[in-house]
Amino acid sequence: MSAAVSVRPSGSEYVSFAVMPEAIDWWETRLGACNVSCRRASTADGRPSLMFEDPDRTPLALIGSDLIPATIWSPPDIPAALAVRALLGVTVSMRGAELMARILMEVLGFAEIASAGDQISFSAHGGPGGRLWLHRRREEPRPRLGAGMIHHVAFRAKDEADLAAMAEMLQARFGIAPSPVKDRYYFRSIYFRGPDGILIEISTDGPGFLIDETRETLGARLIIPPSLQDRQEELLRILPPLDRSFADQGDSELA
Structure with missing residues (x-):
């Protein structure tokens, strides 16, 4: 799905997650209780x-979304009906x-x-x-890399034949020459520079990610x-632990 972006957080570019529309109030209260500043907004197609x-x-x-994924992970302190349901998409500017x-x-x-204003x-x-939500940026300075930037998000290709077809269309229709195919072990990728670089x-x-672990243990280490x-x-050393129990496991959790 989406585009790689190098941007300073400004409210016009972000990663979004789906919750039920009626869960917005609950999450606003929860974030406030955790001292996380938040604000209400709406998308171009009217979603809260x-x-x-x-x-x-x-x-x-x-x-707020009616997206219903096959599996919803809900920790004990979050009611299942209010839990984050899935990655929804990204907004790029x-x-x-x-x-x-x-x-x-x-x-x-x-x-x-849908289209509304600059989105x-x-x-x-x-x-x-x-x-994907596309924001038309006006005369703002060109973004720079740094902490809090979204470096990139990958669009999906079904397989290597699909990847090659997309590369060919980029060249034929837009004169854009993508990189050679990169072997990333879990997937194969191509890269190119789009608008604004x-x-x-x-x-x-x-x-896929099941080549070196099982579905049942996926993400556990x-x-x-x-x-x-x-x-x-x-x-x-440099990766932040997700919680204390993960940090305490140390090298034994590496494969």
Whole structure:
């Protein structure tokens, strides 16, 4: 699904997660109780949303949605009906919005579904990660990399044949030459620069994250792909623990 963006949080670019519309009030109260500043907003297609930032100031949003994924993870202190249901999509901000809209629709399989003010809504499918909101940035300074930036988000390709077809369309329709295919162990990727120089990735679904762990244990421990094995100790030092129990497990959880 979406585009790689290098941006300073400004409220016009963020990663969004789906919750039931009636859960917005509950989450506003919960975030406030946790001393996390948030504000109400709405998307171009009228969906209620709650905007906030993570500890690195990465902009995030909870958006009211009727999305019903196959599995919803709900920790003990959050009622299942109010839990975050899935990744919904991303909002990207750029001055070259018209060109990006064409790339979305002609190459990446999105359709425009709504437009309001400076924001256009696109959908690729009705499942998790299928939405993208494109914000037309005016005369703001060009964004720079740093803490709180969204470096990139990858659009999906079904397989390597689909990846090659997208690369061919980029060249034929837009004169954009993507990178050679990169083997990322869990998937294959190509990269190219879009409007405003943003970095965009397209990645295959396979081989997938089940090549070195089972579905039942997926995400329970830190897995280092072969290309990064020599940096295992360094990465363990700099990656923040998700909770204290994870931190206490130390090297025994590395594979």
